[in-house]
Amino acid sequence: MTDIPVPPWRKTRVPSAPRTALSRELIVSTGLRIVDAEGLEALSMRRVAQELGTGPASLYAHVANKEELLDLIYDRVMAEIAVPEPDPERWLEQLREMIMDAFRVFGSHADIARVGLANIPTSPNALRIAEGQLAIMLAGGVPPRIAGLMLDRFGLYICADAYESALYVNRQRGSDKDLDAFLEETFGQIREFYQSLPAGRFPLLAGHVDALTGPDGDERFAFGLDLMLRGLASYVQDADADGSPTPKG
Amino acid sequence: MTDIPVPPWRKTRVPSAPRTALSRELIVSTGLRIVDAEGLEALSMRRVAQELGTGPASLYAHVANKEELLDLIYDRVMAEIAVPEPDPERWLEQLREMIMDAFRVFGSHADIARVGLANIPTSPNALRIAEGQLAIMLAGGVPPRIAGLMLDRFGLYICADAYESALYVNRQRGSDKDLDAFLEETFGQIREFYQSLPAGRFPLLAGHVDALTGPDGDERFAFGLDLMLRGLASYVQDADADGSPTPKG
DNA sequence: TACTTGACGCGAACAGTGTTCGTTTATATA
DNA sequence: TATATAAACGAACACTGTTCGCGTCAAGTA
Numbered sequence: 095m096t097d098i099p100v101p102p103w104r105k106t107r108v109p110s111a112p113r114t115a116l117s118r119e120l121i122v123s124t125g126l127r128i129v130d131a132e133g134l135e136a137l138s139m140r141r142v143a144q145e146l147g148t149g150p151a152s153l154y155a156h157v158a159n160k161e162e163l164l165d166l167i168y169d170r171v172m173a174e175i176a177v178p179e180p181d182p183e184r185w186l187e188q189l190r191e192m193i194m195d196a197f198r199v200f201g202s203h204a205d206i207a208r209v210g211l212a213n214i215p216t217s218p219n220a221l222r223i224a225e226g227q228l229a230i231m232l233a234g235g236v237p238p239r240i241a242g243l244m245l246d247r248f249g250l251y252i253c254a255d256a257y258e259s260a261l262y263v264n265r266q267r268g269s270d271k272d273l274d275a276f277l278e279e280t281f282g283q284i285r286e287f288y289q290s291l292p293a294g295r296f297p298l299l300a301g302h303v304d305a306l307t308g309p310d311g312d313e314r315f316a317f318g319l320d321l322m323l324r325g326l327a328s329y330v331q332d333a334d335a336d337g338s339p340t341p342k343g
Numbered sequence: 344m345t346d347i348p349v350p351p352w353r354k355t356r357v358p359s360a361p362r363t364a365l366s367r368e369l370i371v372s373t374g375l376r377i378v379d380a381e382g383l384e385a386l387s388m389r390r391v392a393q394e395l396g397t398g399p400a401s402l403y404a405h406v407a408n409k410e411e412l413l414d415l416i417y418d419r420v421m422a423e424i425a426v427p428e429p430d431p432e433r434w435l436e437q438l439r440e441m442i443m444d445a446f447r448v449f450g451s452h453a454d455i456a457r458v459g460l461a462n463i464p465t466s467p468n469a470l471r472i473a474e475g476q477l478a479i480m481l482a483g484g485v486p487p488r489i490a491g492l493m494l495d496r497f498g499l500y501i502c503a504d505a506y507e508s509a510l511y512v513n514r515q516r517g518s519d520k521d522l523d524a525f526l527e528e529t530f531g532q533i534r535e536f537y538q539s540l541p542a543g544r545f546p547l548l549a550g551h552v553d554a555l556t557g558p559d560g561d562e563r564f565a566f567g568l569d570l571m572l573r574g575l576a577s578y579v580q581d582a583d584a585d586g587s588p589t590p591k592g
Numbered sequence: 593t594a595c596t597t598g599a600c601g602c603g604a605a606c607a608g609t610g611t612t613c614g615t616t617t618a619t620a621t622a
Numbered sequence: 623t624a625t626a627t628a629a630a631c632g633a634a635c636a637c638t639g640t641t642c643g644c645g646t647c648a649a650g651t652a
Binding site for chain 2: 242291317
Binding site for chain 2: 637639641
């Protein structure tokens with residue numbers, strides 16, 4: 095039996111390849127790979143679908159929408175953050191290490207930290223980390239109300255700084271320079287700009303360029319974290335029953 | 344002389360209305376109005392053009408691209424932030440007031456604060472504010488290196504928190520509830536979620552729902568700001584020549 | 593006065609976005 | 623084997639930022 099030719103006016107739907115089963119896991123992994131390599135901006139449903147050899151509509155059988163995909167990727171990243179067993183003798187240092195670790199983890203995943211903004215922990219790993227940080231603070235004698243506030247502030251601080259840092263890196267993607275050269279040029283231009291400011295109008299900015307532009311991103315993060323941790327410590331040493339710190343002139 | 348009818352195959356370009364001159368000022372004002380009413384997401388070049396009775400391509404004679412438009416709108420918002428004359432006797436309180444003012448200003452302009460992230464002050468009002476904050480800190484005896492770091496951290500903190508707060512508000516735009524009802528429902532659901540967490544796995548989160556969800560956004564901002572300001576004060580009282588704080592066990 | 597130049601505005605088009613809808617295909621179940 | 627359900631598919635919708643070539647207008651110059 096010879097094959098009957100298909101009439102040229104008939105549309106046939108030709109699958110491009112044998113179907114490999116999609117899964118949520120596969121979509122999330124692929125999405126994370128794209129973000130890692132090219133940033134959030136490159137993450138479109140079409141792009142993920144293309145990487146998987148399918149069409150964007152197919153993804154919706156596994157994730158509700160793009161926002162859900164982002165949340166899933168974010169929680170995947172959170173899985174890389176370790177939670178130590180609380181030690182009351184060194185709870186402050188444990189907090190510092192854990193937060194520095196989180197900052198580093200986010201820093202290795204492009205601008206994924208943006209997803210953490212306005213994102214109250216409800217996913218498995220976000221809850222695990224929140225529980226862990228809360229445990230460390232309570233073990234160290236931090237009053238619960240303060241611990242709750244600090245959980246929130248730490249989360250904001252880490253995500254905001256990691257996201258901001260990543261935004262600078264994002265700008266290099268549209269450039270033909272490598273990252274180091276790009277950042278050096280960018281911040282060099284900012285130095286020159288500040289040096290060229292009219293001293294009559296901006297004498298302090300123009301006169302303290304080194305102080306303003308000297309420290310790098312990691313130093314800035316560590317400095318702010320130190321401030322927060324020192325402030326937190328003062329609630330343990332000074333606190334009375336309702337969690338109010340002793341007034342300090 | 345009667346008018347000669349236009350042949351129907353000829354495309355004529357019919358101006359929709361008498362030309363009112365566009366200007367950068369007009370585009371920025373219109374953009375800000377859209378952001379204020381509907382958030383950054385509603386700000387497209389087409390939308391601004393439509394509001395001005397023109398086409399999107401016309402905007403490019405006045406602004407280089409959308410990013411420049413955002414920067415101009417942002418600086419417009421910054422113009423609403425007052426800068427006091429430094430008073431060495433109450434420099435800390437001045438800083439607090441100025442930062443609270445900035446937070447309030449950003450809060451009244453939807454999610455514009457996002458533009459401030461990774462945005463080193465170079466525009467007129469951003470420079471004015473940076474110079475003002477620097478002046479207050481230096482007048483209060485803060486070492487220049489610390490002042491430079493704090494400028495950066497304050498900027499990040501204000502923009503991040505204002506932006507995060509606005510993200511919650513943004514979600515209400517797609518809802519049929521008014522803002523208060525929406526926020527109450529949202530955070531009520533979060534409370535229930537935390538209360539329903541398995542106590543075997545998340546005992547602290549499940550057991551401290553009130554501490555975690557009680558404070559509102561303004562309280563959280565103020566608490567974090569207080570931490571930073573207390574930390575900053577310690578650099579003035581404790582600082583030696585190189586700006587290092589005295590070690591505190 | 594006629595011509596040139598620059599600024600401004602315009603419409604069409606490009607290449608892209610998230611998502612829905614109805615249909616087709618594959619798999620599971622009775 | 624027939625039916626039901628889940629997964630995948632293609633087309634389409636309504637939208638995005640931006641560029642390109644063209645037309646119009648005003649100002650400047652020969």
